[in-house]
Every structure is written in C-alpha cells, then in structure tokens.
Amino acid sequence: MTDRFDVVVVGAGSAGSVLADALTRGGTRTVLLLEQGPGWPDDAVRSLQRLPIGSGEPHATPVPEASGLPVVRGRGLGGSSAVNGAYFLRRHRDDFDDWPAGWDLDTVEAAYAELDGPHGRMSASPFGDDELGDTAIAFESFWRTRIPVRPPGDPWPIVGLNRVVSNRRDGLRMTSAEAFLRPAIGRPGLTVRTGVTVGEVLVVDGRVTGVRTASGDIACGEVILCAGTLGTAGILLRSGGLSVPRTLGVGEHREILVGYRRRQETSAADLPALLQSVVHTESGVEIRCYSDDFGRYIGGVSGRRPVIGVCGMRPAGTGQVFLDDTGEVRLHLDDPERVVLQTLSAIADDVRDMLASSEFAGIVESGSIMIDPTVGTSQHAWGTMPMGVATDGAGVVDGVRGLRIVDGSILPGDGRSGPHATTMMVAYRVGETLA
Ligand SMILES: Cc1cc2nc3c(=O)[nH]c(=O)nc-3n(C[C@H](O)[C@H](O)[C@H](O)COP(=O)(O)OP(=O)(O)OC[C@H]3O[C@@H](n4cnc5c(N)ncnc54)[C@H](O)[C@@H]3O)c2cc1C
The missing domain is CATH 3.50.50.60 (FAD/NAD(P)-binding domain)
Structure with missing residues (x-):
C-alpha cells in the first residue's frame, strides 16, 4: 500500500x-x-x-x-x-x-x-407560482378544491396537495x-x-x-x-x-403512468422543471404531476407521451440486490402485491378523471388518456x-x-x-x- x-x-x-x-x-x-x-x-x-x-x-x-x-x-x-x-x-x-x-x-x-x-x-x-408550467397549474387548481393544501411556509409535507x-x-x-x-x-x-x-x-x-x-x-x-x-x-x-x-433486501417506489397527448407542445425554452406538484394520499400513494413527456428531458427516449405518475410510497415495493456471475451488482424488483396494484389502479382511475376534467381541457387532447399497465421504478x-x-x-x-x-x-x-x-x-x- x-x-x-x-x-x-x-x-x-x-x-x-x-x-x-x-x-x-x-x-x-x-x-x-x-x-x-x-x-x-x-x-x-x-x-x-x-x-x-x-x-x-x-x-x-x-x-x-x-x-x-x-x-x-x-x-x-x-x-x-x-x-x-x-x-x-x-x-x-x-x-x-x-x-x-x-x-x-x-x-x-x-x-x-x-x-x-x-x-x-x-x-x-x-x-414559486411564476415557475409553474401549465400542467402543474391545472393539477393544483383541480386538487385545491378537493383535498387539504400544504400551507406555504410549512416545511413538512402533508396528506394532500404539496407544492414540490x-x-x-x-x-x-x-x-x-x-x-x-x-x-x-x-x-x-x-x-x-x-x-x-x-x-x-x-x-x-x-x-x-x-x-x-x-x-x-x-x-x-x-x-x-x-x-x-x-x-x-x-x-x-x-x-x-x-x-x-x-442477497440484500431493498426498497423501491413502484409507479404506473397515466399518459395523454397534449393539444399543443410547450416550447423547449419554456420547459419547466420535471416535477413541480404532487398529491400524497391517505393510502400512501404519491400522484406526480410530471410537466411533460420524459422524452423531452432524457436523450434517447422517444415515442412516449406526457404522463402523470401514480407511485406506491408506503408500503413501498421490495426487491433484492446481489452480484451476478461477473461480480457486477444487480437489482431485482419483486412484482408488487395484488393489494398494492389495486390501490395504484384505483388512484390511476382518479387521475384519468382529473385529466378529463375542465381544468385540463386546454391541455389534454380529448380521447387520448391511457393508463399504462407497466409497473415502473422511481430510481430510488x-x-x-x-x-x-x-x-x-x-x-x-x-x-x-x-x-x-x-x-x-x-x-x-x-x-x-x-x-x-x-x-x-x-x-x-x-x-x-x-x-
Ligand atoms: C435519475 C434519478 C432521479 C431521481 N430523482 C429524485 C428526486 O427528484 N427526488 C428524490 O428525492 N430522489 C430522487 N432520486 C434518488 C436520489 O437522487 C438518491 O436517493 C440520492 O441521490 C442517493 O444519494 P447517495 O449518496 O446514496 O448516492 P449517490 O448520490 O448516487 O452517490 C453515490 C456516488 O458513489 C459513486 N460510486 C458508486 N460506486 C462506487 C465505487 N465502487 N467506487 C467509487 N465511487 C463509487 C457514484 O459514482 C456516485 O457518485 C433520483 C435518482 C435518480 C438516479
């Protein structure tokens, strides 16, 4: 040495x-x-x-x-x-x-x-209000009248609407x-x-x-x-x-996505930060108002749509971390339990209703809303x-x-x-x- x-x-x-x-x-x-x-x-x-x-x-x-x-x-x-x-x-x-x-x-x-x-x-x-994209503005105006809103200045998130x-x-x-x-x-x-x-x-x-x-x-x-x-x-x-x-156990936040098509694309120069507002539900789900298509933020991702995420936070998903035969670390994520999937799909239905609401009428092309059944990961x-x-x-x-x-x-x-x-x-x- x-x-x-x-x-x-x-x-x-x-x-x-x-x-x-x-x-x-x-x-x-x-x-x-x-x-x-x-x-x-x-x-x-x-x-x-x-x-x-x-x-x-x-x-x-x-x-x-x-x-x-x-x-x-x-x-x-x-x-x-x-x-x-x-x-x-x-x-x-x-x-x-x-x-x-x-x-x-x-x-x-x-x-x-x-x-x-x-x-x-x-x-x-x-x-700040002046930093929000149009999706986050519509998202907040939809939820603001339906669930509690985290008071400005409170550093702790709440079950309700949380500005990120x-x-x-x-x-x-x-x-x-x-x-x-x-x-x-x-x-x-x-x-x-x-x-x-x-x-x-x-x-x-x-x-x-x-x-x-x-x-x-x-x-x-x-x-x-x-x-x-x-x-x-x-x-x-x-x-x-x-x-x-x-083999080590690991936690992960598993997410399903509700996609839609935009009536009008936002200009690249005005693209807001990816995630500006979320709802935390009693059932432990985080509804994520992504500002646009992931493909606009990540190079090489194509053929996607703008999405809202429906993510199981508590209870979280589980998985294992282990070494493969070459000594490289690998992550295996377990299929979510049926009860968790039921919760996620019930909230995804709420999100579909939200996207079809008058608050989103100027953003979402009618008839374009689609729930993707794939259960993804949050990289967490x-x-x-x-x-x-x-x-x-x-x-x-x-x-x-x-x-x-x-x-x-x-x-x-x-x-x-x-x-x-x-x-x-x-x-x-x-x-x-x-x-
Ligand atoms: C794409 C992405 C988006 C995310 N978005 C969010 C978000 O918005 N909000 C949120 O709460 N969480 C988010 N997360 C999760 C969050 O970023 C992580 O939980 C957090 O950064 C983990 O911090 P860490 O210090 O454990 O690891 P890291 O920040 O990943 O740091 C580990 C460092 O160790 C280095 N390293 C690894 N192995 C070795 C080695 N063998 N030798 C030397 N160096 C090594 C790596 O290169 C890296 O720099 C995201 C994660 C990713 C990947």
Whole structure:
C-alpha cells in the first residue's frame, strides 16, 4: 500500500460530499474522497430542463437490472444529486416513528432545516407560482378544491396537495457537491480523486484496513461507504471478511403512468422543471404531476407521451440486490402485491378523471388518456443496510471495526416522499457527530 489516510470516503454523491465537508472542517484528519465518475458537472448537466441520464451521458451509470426495467445512477462529483429530478421533499413526520434511537423528531427537524431551511445549504424552496408550467397549474387548481393544501411556509409535507420543494439556483440543480464539497476543496486534510472505482474493502481480523482499487490498495483507519445503495451493496458483497448476506433486501417506489397527448407542445425554452406538484394520499400513494413527456428531458427516449405518475410510497415495493456471475451488482424488483396494484389502479382511475376534467381541457387532447399497465421504478432504491437493523443509528456496520455506511443504504422503513432530502439529512446529522 502506498497511501495512508485517516478516513477513506467512497463516493462523492449526495451523502459523500456532505461527509467530506464534515470530516475535514476541523483540520484534524486526513480524508481521501474517491469517486468513480468524472469531476464537476457543467451547467448543461445541471439544468432543470434536462435529466442527463440517457445512454452515453458522462454523469450517469446504467445498472444491470434483472426485472427488465432501465435503472441508472448518477456519477461524478455530486453523484445522483447532479442528475436527479431536484425534488427535495422531506419524509412525513410519522415516517420517523420506527427510526432507531437518536433520531427523534427534533433532531431530524434540525438536520433537515440545515438543508432546506431559509439559509439551508441546498438552496431549496417550493417552486414559486411564476415557475409553474401549465400542467402543474391545472393539477393544483383541480386538487385545491378537493383535498387539504400544504400551507406555504410549512416545511413538512402533508396528506394532500404539496407544492414540490426543489434544490436549485438560477435554473440549475444545487448538487450536494456544490453545496458541501466545493467549499471544502483546498483544505489541507482533503484529497479528492475522481475516476477511481473501489472494488472492495480490505478486512483483517475483523477490522477494515483499507480499500482496493484497480490502481492499488489504499490504507486507512476507517472506511465510510457513500457509494449509493447499489454501489455500496456491490462493495460490501465483493469484500471478504464481512458477515453480509449474499442477497440484500431493498426498497423501491413502484409507479404506473397515466399518459395523454397534449393539444399543443410547450416550447423547449419554456420547459419547466420535471416535477413541480404532487398529491400524497391517505393510502400512501404519491400522484406526480410530471410537466411533460420524459422524452423531452432524457436523450434517447422517444415515442412516449406526457404522463402523470401514480407511485406506491408506503408500503413501498421490495426487491433484492446481489452480484451476478461477473461480480457486477444487480437489482431485482419483486412484482408488487395484488393489494398494492389495486390501490395504484384505483388512484390511476382518479387521475384519468382529473385529466378529463375542465381544468385540463386546454391541455389534454380529448380521447387520448391511457393508463399504462407497466409497473415502473422511481430510481430510488434504498434500505439494504438499514439503521437499527444491519447498522447502528450512525451507520456503523455490525460485526466489523472501522466500517460505516452513510448513504441511501441505511434509510430505515418506507417514506411517503422521495429519498433525496432524507439521505442528505442523515448524512448531515451523522457528519456533524463526527466533525
Ligand atoms: C435519475 C434519478 C432521479 C431521481 N430523482 C429524485 C428526486 O427528484 N427526488 C428524490 O428525492 N430522489 C430522487 N432520486 C434518488 C436520489 O437522487 C438518491 O436517493 C440520492 O441521490 C442517493 O444519494 P447517495 O449518496 O446514496 O448516492 P449517490 O448520490 O448516487 O452517490 C453515490 C456516488 O458513489 C459513486 N460510486 C458508486 N460506486 C462506487 C465505487 N465502487 N467506487 C467509487 N465511487 C463509487 C457514484 O459514482 C456516485 O457518485 C433520483 C435518482 C435518480 C438516479
């Protein structure tokens, strides 16, 4: 081994960037941040008018998936935060009921506020009225008279209509790397290396001693895995000396789409952010008002229509993560249970009625509404090593010394919102306890 660091952080994504900042702020540690992808995404990648996850995009990694659905993850500085939908809603308050000790609601609230509060690092706020596209305006005017509306200024989502909180500045995603890593660059204790893939962690006598990369082994006192749910699972499953099952359970938000044709296409220059308003139902479904056809945001996607998503959030879908014969990580998603499918299809019927309503008359071509029976994925996979089960309340892995996981892998339970804000909230809180 040629190098030695106090801590190696693997993955510079949503969580890893936060950890790199926290661990080097005090100036007492040497920290190496290793990222498999490229460096800083440019403005074209970060534009809210695109999801740069099509084939050949430098900031996206396709992940082999055993259920036939395309799965992708962000890569490079910022990880998935550089390419995602920039929806930054908290989980609901009662989603934390079964979290382990140390995660009482006051702690959770304080950590979220550091990200999405008025002076929060992620520059997150609800979309303003002047930013809404025509679909979101029609969607909100339909639901506003029928269900509760989240009051402006309330940071917690409700069962009802929720304007999406989004991490953005000047039309660009505010990535975790912009918010946390960029200010830390130049600290003497921080070394950042991109284009380096960690294959496994090295374990000797129950203690982690370093990581293995294609260009050699790197020694350290502690490894923090922030490689994302699928990346971290791959590293764990490839590493000897860890008592990790060969197949890890995973959560995913499964979604069906209700498509329609637009009377008139919006101009490319005016394309709003992809997802600006959602309804959360009593039955644990998120109705997602996508602004337009995915094909207008993602290169190489064609022959689609504008859609509204009907997504099972709580209970969530399940699946497994494992290694294939070549040592690559794979995700298999289970078929949703019949009762979940029944709930989704009942809500899809409501959405069809919504699209046929007078509020959408100026947008939807009559007779064009169609429910797609395919059950898709939200690209959210989480919870392979949940806190309170496989790791402690700060991501320390049971049964081995010197190994911690801080990323989507450790989110416990199901959440009625997307995982981004909550993954970063967990990273922020754990990072502050180590800073
Ligand atoms: C297309 C897409 C859209 C999404 N939209 C939303 C949304 O709008 N709202 C929401 O709430 N959630 C959304 N999500 C999910 C959300 O972005 C993720 O849950 C969150 O970013 C996960 O953070 P993370 O730190 O766990 O992983 P990531 O941010 O994915 O970071 C992992 C990093 O580790 C690196 N890495 C992986 N393996 C290795 C290795 N072996 N060696 C070195 N580096 C490695 C990766 O390149 C990556 O940079 C979306 C996800 C995707 C992919």
